[in-house]
Amino acid sequence: MAHTTIAQFLPLDKPLIIFDLETTGLTPGEDKIVEIAYEKILPSGEVVAYCQRINPGKPISPDASRINGIYDKDVASAPSFAKLSYELWSMFEGADVGGFNIIGFDLPFLKGEFALVGKNFDFTAKRILDAKILYHKMEARDMFAPRNLSAAYKLYCGKEHAAAHTGAGDVRATVEILEKQLEKYPEFRNWDYLADLHGNKKLLESAKTEHALLADVKPFGTLF
Incomplete structure (x- = not known):
């Protein structure tokens, strides 16, 4: 089983799930998830990897397919999010979360998908490690x-x-980035500091503004 140094730098009392979503487009509430990948980091530092295609129940936009390489035919026989929802809910419910731009993109998408199956995915109650914020x-x-x-x-x-x-x-790239960030910046090895940082409205707005400006001039998928 693979290991990561993240658990050496940051104390984990529950699994930390570093995840990434591929979607039919860029708008939560309108677009849908077509793939979820994650590396589940255990408190011991052991890593369990997972990747699953998902049938979104709607066409994938050509721009999205051009970037992520996933086409309608690739997910035609894949399970729906609803069919995977119990497994995913059980996994995310007992874990903290991390990724790259998950506050601005992946977490809102995941919350929207869970809402469609009657579950309130309140990610604000979780500890979050967003490499883009760092x-x-x-x-x-x-x-x-x-x-x-x-x-x-x-x-x-x-x-x-x-x-x-x-x-x-x-996901693999994000884990490697987080390993380097935690090694380079000792202040990031404290969950209380990270909570304050991820709640910093000025910093979050900076990330959102840059994201929005790039969306006006860049094709789909170059933002993340």
Whole structure:
């Protein structure tokens, strides 16, 4: 079983799920999930990986398919979110969550999908580790380049993100980024500090504003 250094730097008293969603488009409430991938980090540091395609019950937009490589035919025989909801609810209910831009994108999508099956996914009650928030906190904005997952991966890990916009590839890159961030910035090794940081309205608005500006000029999927 694989291991991560995240649990060495950040105390875990429950699993930490680093996850990523691929979707039919960019709008929670209108668009749907077509793939969920995660690495479940146990308090021991052991990692359990998972990736599942999901039938969204609606067409995937051409722009989304062009970026994530998932087409309608690829999910035609996949289970619906409703069929997976009990398993996913049980898994997320007993865990903290992490990812890259999950506050602005993945968590709202997940909340919307759970709402459709009658469950209130209150992620505000969870401890959150969003690598994009940490990235925005510590690194100045480059007006000529997005602060997306690929940029963060190159900065912190010194490599190109070859598997960008695949669920499993994005999750693996995020775990590696978080390992480097926690190693580099000791202040991030405290959950209370992280809670304050993830609730920082100015910082969150900065991330949202940059996301919105890039959405006006970039094709689907280049934001994350």
